[in-house]
Amino acid sequence: MKIGILQTGHAPDALIETTGDYDVMFANLLAQNGVTFQGYAVVDGEFPANGAEDADGWLITGSRHGAYEDHNWIRPLEDLIRDIDAQKKPLIGVCFGHQIIAQALGGKVEKFDGGWAIGRVSYDQNGDTVTMNAWHQDQVVDRPDRARVLAGNAFCENGILAYDDHIWTVQPHPEYGADFIQGLIDHRGRGVVPDDVLDAAAADLHGPVSNPEIATFMKAFLTKERT
Structure with missing residues (x-):
């Protein structure tokens, strides 16, 4: 089985040597027997x-860009999302991916008036708690009619x-560990995100997260047989 990773941004240069870029991070997170991965840097115009025919399943990464911004790759990506959807191929979106899928299918994304979510965040999922690292100000504020909410919280209603x-699709990042969040704080956060938000996130970096459980779910979701 081949999974196409649609890369909509790049990790900070200072972190790539250790973690790889976003396509590598997801390939490592989702590695399993019988599955291959191919990255497409759509952020650089590579489609x-x-x-949709070029892979059996798809994943859209995070990005520092906004889904509502006027980049020349946004509309082609939305067209590809609709094509994948029409063919009912499995598709996962993470952070920006979560947002652009909602936008492509009739929802609305904008900068959230409530500010930023940074670091460990917990979400209610049918009475259970899932915790992942977040890094976003943009949110899905109006979800498409077809969308079902699987998890959220008071700050981010449309979490999954x-x-x-x-x-x-998932708003936080199951591929981000504590070290990566610290790297984002150091290399992308200061001067953009309020210092008190960054400091609070840094102080809580090493608590437990649900990344392994979410990764297991994502692997099964991408590879399960569908009729």
Whole structure:
């Protein structure tokens, strides 16, 4: 099985040597027997030549860009999302990926008036708590009619969304560990995110997260048989 990773941003240069870029981070997170990964740097204009046909399943990464911004790769990416959806191929979106999928399917994304979510954040998932590292100010503020809310909290109502049986999207980052969040604080946060928000996140970096459980779910979601 081949999973296409649609890369909509790049990790900070200072972190890539240790973690790899976002496509590598997801390939490492989701590695399993019988699955291969191919990255497409759509942020740099690199798209799969045959659209949705070029992979059996897809994942859209995070980005420092906004889904509502006027970049020349946004509309082609939305078209590809709709093509993947029409073919009912499995699709996962993370952070920006979560947002651009919602936007492509009729939802609305904007900068949230409540500010930033940085570091460990917990979400209610049908009475259970899941915790992941977040790094966002943008949010899905109006979800598409088809979208079902699977998890959220008072700050981010649309934390995890699902569309039918083949699209699953998540606002926080199951691929980010404590070290990566610290790297973002050091290399992207200061001067952009309020210092008190960054300081609070840094003080809480090493608590438990649900990344292994979410990764297991994502692997199964991408590879399960669908009728």
